[in-house]
Amino acid sequence: MITMMRFIQKMSVTMMILAVVATAAAGTEISGFVQGLYGYGSDRNNPVPSELTASEVRLQMRLESYSDAAEYFGRLDFVYDDYLEPEYRMILREGYLKFSVGSNVDMKIGRQVITWGTGDLIFINDLFPKDYQSFFAGRDDQYLKSPQNAVRATFYGGPGSLDIVYTPRFAPDITPTGERFSYYNPMEGGYVGGEGFIMDPALPDAEVANGEVAARYSKYIGTIDAALYYYRGFYKGPVGMAPDPADPATMTAFYPGLQVFGASLRSPVLGGVFWTEGGYYDSLDDSEGDDPFIPNSSIQSLVGFERAVNQSFTANIQYQNIMITDHDRYLETLPMGMNEEDEMYHLLTSRMTMLFLMETLNVSLFGFYSPSEEDFYGRMAVSYRFTDEVTMVVGANVFESADPWTKFGMFDRNDNVYMKFTYGL
Template sequence: MRHVTLVVMGLLLIAAAAIPASAEVYVHGFMQGLWGGRLDQDNPTTTEQTASETRMQLRVEHFGDNAEVFGRLDFFWDGADTTRYVWELREGYLKFRLGSNIDVKAGRQVLTWGTGDLIFINDVFAKDYRSFFIGRDDQYLKAPQNALRVEWYPGFGSLSFVWTPRFEPNRLPTGNRLSYYNPIAGGIVGTGIDPMFYFDPPLPEAKFENGEFAARYKRRVGPFAASLYFYKGFYKNPLGMEMVDFGAGPQPVPVYPKLNLYGASLRGAYLGGILWLEGGYYDSREDAEGDDPMMPNSSMVGLAGYERQVATNLTINAQWQVDYLMDYAGFEDGFRDPSTGEIQGFVRDEVRHLLTTRIRQLLKSELVKLEAFLFYSPTDEDAYLRLLAEYKYTDEVTLAAGANIFDGNYASTEFGQFQLNDNIYMKITYGF
């Protein structure tokens, strides 16, 4: 990790030297305070607060006509669970043109593609749900990865290739600040119960075959942008289990199972709004038959969404995601009691539905933004509501307050597992 950062910084220095000195260096950034408190008293974690941090982000940009060096460095005091200074290079890349129709971006970067609004099917770039759930800015949902991106524009659309030599997982709640569902414990856990519930699964071994490779072909089809996607790597969440013997007999340890992903999407203007459709086939390479209870089954996921400005400053969207689990019988068998053959606990449906809506209202010449985003799954019987009120006091100073509310009938579902993490937060940002 440290090495990669050093290499990236070295590259940046070389690049900086390669760009004509006449180009200017731009420095921007912000200072931000974020404080979040819990709404649940019985949360099994060790912290009182969900957030208590002071952050400074510096953006440094230096470019010529054909090349650019960019750095985005975050430095913050985190008082909520780690109580320490943290620094992270969120972006540090060199971007340049190769000939007339190839763009290369090399280094630490944030990557996004796909069509969903906070729903990701073919975008399997790293996400940071630890930040997302506690009120950090939207940009922090995307975790950076050390990657090489090459985009080719041959005239019949565009082809993008992203190679991430070292697998970068999603950042999920660890149990320190946010509690989660632990299948071995069979309930919602956190480090407040036992330090062993700190959750940080081991990464796949660092070797060439374990790198991530993602590709996209995108082109226009009538009024729509159409894309095809491919990904070879691992599930970004540790959905698998492996028995590891640490000396006291085999213990189950969470792992990131191998994944191939094939998908497509369509997005464009339709009936005065924006329509998007996306689908993907998750090929779980370590459970081709779908009968291994330790590994996730393959699945087909589809998404339809529509957004429209319904009044001058009011925009509403809605999405419907359908997730079909393959070899469901084999999956269900994994939940049977070995002696009675009865299914134990909550088992997800073969077809999981997820509905979302975003409502955004701008007021006072766009100085005030009120926003609500709701995830609701009728099949998992859980929900997640995000609320945000933001006021741009001046061009520099922004005040914000928000809430993250989780609910669920079962402890093991996607949002239900976070039901003890309800929080409200306040944020003040000074941009420069």
């Protein structure tokens, strides 16, 4: 009750601020949506405390304001979520200031969502945080990208443009923690979730040296979008294991250091669009490749092609390859009984989008399949637009795997179906 009172207080204050700002500035707009999302986990053997994967109502308010000198944008989510215990949340998804310095530099400062790279749901050089929990739960696509508090500067010039993003505090991916979705725990040798298994890995210490730096140089050459990338920070997921400082007998997950150099190309070709991207993942905390509890350095690459098959059907296909370097050394140091990773990882994906009834009915399918790990993750969604304001979506997330320790096999117990209603203005 108290949390609810606080929530209502916060919300009403925010509304007042929004209203005042809106009337004060001429170039100001308020918009948003209300959305209900209800999901059900269909695997009876899922060791999580709730059979529901989602039961939430969300109000998103957007505020946009601009003058000649600068622009402000805010996006605030109020969520009532009772998939397990009733809970209120207020999330500042975006809140940034945008302005130009001179005629060639744009600055964007604050909480923001950043995306780059060419892959479709495969990220090599995009090391900005992702929210896979929202992704698996059927929230809108925008929630896959998690915001970060950052300063972004973009320099535009004749030879191309240069983006530099500095994020003072490391922003990790949000992956299943065992609360809403279960995961495979190799230490336990099984799928875990619920009390005692809620994963809460420690972030890197709050030190200036632990900030993230990401940069991109891009240029449009002929009809080709070309780019070079650099990143220095940490793996976005807790992929390292180390003895717990408090209890050295147990291992705890952490975010190992990472540096990435990459490049990408994208161009129209053969009536469609082709893209390719590559990156060298320099595993800073295991540069020799001799620590079996930290990923070795790797070379990642992808190619993709998309085209409209006919007027209402668009399809794409992608192939990703990850090659682990120093694989021999990794095998030498791997303790007995631990699952060994192949030197080469292969992944195929495909997206299909079909539009019917003057685009009011949208059917979309996305499949990930790894022939090397023999696992599969499929996303299906059918959305119907009743009016310009009201949309309904019915969707499903399906995991299939041969082994539980693979990339998608880890989440194999989390199959779910969901329903979503949105009213937007």
